[in-house]
Amino acid sequence: MGVGAGLVAGGCASVTGAAPAAGSGVANMKTAPLQTVRVGFIGVGARGSGHVGDYLKLDGVEVKAICDIHEPAAAAAKARAEKAGKPAPELYTKGPEDYRRMLERTDLDMVVIATPWELHAPQAVAAMKAGKHAFTEVPAALTVDECWELVDTSERTRRHCMMLENVCYGREELMVLNMCRMGVFGDLLHGEASYIHELRGQMNQVERGTGSWRTLHYAKRNGNLYPTHGLGPVAQYMSINRGDRFDYLSSVASPALGRAAFAKAKFPPDHKWNRIATWNCGDMNTTIVKTALGRSLMIQWDETSPRPYSRLNLIQGTKGTFAGFPNRLAIEGKTPNTHAWVEGDALKPYFEEFDHPLWKRMSEAAKGGGHGGMDFIMNWRIAYCLRNGEPLDQDVYDAASWSVIGPLSEKSVANRSASVDVPDFTRGRWKTTPPLGIVS
Ligand SMILES: NC(=O)c1ccc[n+]([C@@H]2O[C@H](COP(=O)([O-])OP(=O)(O)OC[C@H]3O[C@@H](n4cnc5c(N)ncnc54)[C@H](O)[C@@H]3O)[C@@H](O)[C@H]2O)c1
Numbered sequence: 001m002g003v004g005a006g007l008v009a010g011g012c013a014s015v016t017g018a019a020p021a022a023g024s025g026v027a028n029m030k031t032a033p034l035q036t037v038r039v040g041f042i043g044v045g046a047r048g049s050g051h052v053g054d055y056l057k058l059d060g061v062e063v064k065a066i067c068d069i070h071e072p073a074a075a076a077a078k079a080r081a082e083k084a085g086k087p088a089p090e091l092y093t094k095g096p097e098d099y100r101r102m103l104e105r106t107d108l109d110m111v112v113i114a115t116p117w118e119l120h121a122p123q124a125v126a127a128m129k130a131g132k133h134a135f136t137e138v139p140a141a142l143t144v145d146e147c148w149e150l151v152d153t154s155e156r157t158r159r160h161c162m163m164l165e166n167v168c169y170g171r172e173e174l175m176v177l178n179m180c181r182m183g184v185f186g187d188l189l190h191g192e193a194s195y196i197h198e199l200r201g202q203m204n205q206v207e208r209g210t211g212s213w214r215t216l217h218y219a220k221r222n223g224n225l226y227p228t229h230g231l232g233p234v235a236q237y238m239s240i241n242r243g244d245r246f247d248y249l250s251s252v253a254s255p256a257l258g259r260a261a262f263a264k265a266k267f268p269p270d271h272k273w274n275r276i277a278t279w280n281c282g283d284m285n286t287t288i289v290k291t292a293l294g295r296s297l298m299i300q301w302d303e304t305s306p307r308p309y310s311r312l313n314l315i316q317g318t319k320g321t322f323a324g325f326p327n328r329l330a331i332e333g334k335t336p337n338t339h340a341w342v343e344g345d346a347l348k349p350y351f352e353e354f355d356h357p358l359w360k361r362m363s364e365a366a367k368g369g370g371h372g373g374m375d376f377i378m379n380w381r382i383a384y385c386l387r388n389g390e391p392l393d394q395d396v397y398d399a400a401s402w403s404v405i406g407p408l409s410e411k412s413v414a415n416r417s418a419s420v421d422v423p424d425f426t427r428g429r430w431k432t433t434p435p436l437g438i439v440s
Contacts, residue, residue, distance in 0.1 A: 025426065026154050026395055027241070027433040031133070033389035040065040040108045040132070042099045042123050044077040046210060047137055048114030050370045051164075052077045054379040055112070056084045061383050064107055067092035067099045070208065099123060103130035109386065110135060112164070116213040121146035124161055128153045133160040135382065138228045140399035143407050144423065147400035151425050154396040162382070162392050163399035165232035167311065169374040169381065171363065173233035174356030176315060176322050180237045181438055184331060184354070185317030188238055192314035192323075193230030194300035196307055200262045203273055215273065218259050218281040223251060223410030224301040225281060228402040230311040231299055232394070237315045238295060239435040241397040246297075246422040249289045251409035253282025258304035287409045289422070292430070299405060357440045381439075393436060400425040 039055050041048055044066055055061050063081050068074040071093045082088050092102040103111070103126055110133040113123045121141040124134035134154075140163040141147045154161040167173055179185060202211030217225055238244055256279045263273035283304040289297040300312065313324030320331030320338065328341035329350055335342045342350070362380060366373030385392050401422065408420045424430065 024155065025429045025433075026158065026160070027397060027426065027429055028391040029158065029160065029395070030389050030391055031158070031160065031386070034109055034386050035060065037061045037383050037386045038064045038107050038109045040067070040102050040105065040111045041077065042067045042102070042111060042113045042127075043115035043119075043137075044068045044073050045070070045114065045208075048112065049073070049077055049080070050375060051112050051114060051379065052080060054369070054376050055383070056081055056086055057376075058380060058383045060387050062087070063089050065090045065092065065102050065105060067102045069093065069096055069098070100126060103127055103132065108132050110160075110382075113137060114164075117217065118142055121150055125149055125153045128157045128159040128161060131157070131159065133162075133386065135160075135162050135164055136399070137164050139163070139226065139403035139406055141403045144404055147404045147425065148423070151396050151400050160386075160392055161396040161399055162394045163228065163232075163403065164378065165228050165394060165398075165402065166371055166374045166378045167229045168232045168236055168394065169358075169377040170233070170372065171351075171355070171359050171374075172313060172324055172327060173236075173374075174359045175351060175354050176313070177233065177236055177436070178356040178438055179322065179354050180315065180317075181435070182354070184320060184334070185315060185322070186319030186332075188315060188317045189295055190314075190316040191234040191238060191295070191297045192300075192312040193234040193297065194302075194310055194312040195226050195229045196300060196302045196305075196310040196312075198306055198309070199303040200258060203259070203262060203266070206272065215259070218256075218304070219276045219279050220281075221410055222253050222256070222280040222282055222285075223407070223413050224285040224287050224299060224405055226301055226303065227287070227299055227405035227409070230313065231297075231402050231405065232398070233313065234297065234315060235398065235402055236436055238291065238297070240291070241395075241401060241426050241430045242433045242435045243430065244291045244293045244295065245424055245426065245430040246401055246405075247290050247292045248419045248421050249287055249405065249408055249412060250417050250419045251285060251287040251412035252417045253286075253413045254284040256280060256282050258283045262304075282413070285409060285413070287405060287412070289405070357438060393439075397425045397430075 066074050066077045066089045074091045074093045092098045111127040113136040120136045124136045127134040205211030259279045284302040287299045310325040328343045330338045362377045366376040369376030412420045
């Protein structure tokens, strides 16, 4: 259903002060079906190379071009294509701006961007302006202005801009979305989302790799720098941008101790990590959000502390609650007792009853895929939607409103946790855009 065009703009001006984009909305935007989806990649390091592997497996997809400033990474991706018996993609390795030369190609439908964070928005904007659908790794943008630029560009160019929030395609997340749509939890009240993942070891990547560039963000900034993994699914449960929206937030940070301690313990005194005078980013950030419908949401982020992995993945309604890590469920009239969780093996019948149709259809094919299969299902689904001219499951409004928690949490932390308004990137269309459906 193409509901984007013709909806009434809400009249909420861009916080950049610029006039709202002239284009109509892109929620549920359909584009002409593509018999073959021709893909280019910018950044094929740890993450991008995994995406290349997925797209090489997909029917009706051609991997045409690969750009990376690190020639060996690009060459490895090319070798992977050849090993898979596919035509060799053309390589673009002539420096940080060479992706623009790749974008001049007329035989690319979409571009997958898996570069360091600060490059996502500029590269996605350039891709859309060159007529390609843009698929960017998380977070999609680092500033409020960049979020608006993504929205404005997607609306003006009528190109998709999707953030690759793979966690939305996890088994539990899809099942809980299904349960929310079935009304199992009643009216939704509260959610909890996090990315708690001890990644101090990435600091061992000094010259290249994730640690070499992410570490500098922890030194400079202070907020929730990586909000979207836990948040994306919970935002979908709550139909954010499709019936509700984030209204305002407040954020608090713990002391920043873990990175400095790790540097001192693991590296010589004159090492570049030990020459960082101040580590600004609080090890644990806690941000609370109020939605337009009055629901509450807690988002946490900690990639530093010695603490077991969690995305929290909690949704609470008037009839019940699901919580993740470990999975737990309590539903009035369905589980034996709402004062105690159903967990472990006792959850099996609930998975059988509520597993999402997309998971049921794709879990076998996704076996062995990255992050428990969610990466493959996401990439399969993108190719499916483009080949069939279907709207994507995540749009530019999701990319902007999930990513903007980063810069807005920084603003709140810097101002004694003062409440900060979250822009309405949909310009009022959240009121009329239908919730994300269940794909059968
Ligand atoms: N969704 C997930 O589960 C998940 C998992 C890991 C990483 N990520 C995200 O993926 C992105 C990439 O992370 P990574 O771990 O692969 O980092 P990485 O450092 O391993 O890879 C980044 C690649 O980008 C290349 N690059 C840098 N500047 C470039 C430019 N101007 N043009 C072309 N290539 C350029 C680098 O040479 C490198 O090969 C990050 O945004 C990260 O947060 C997401």
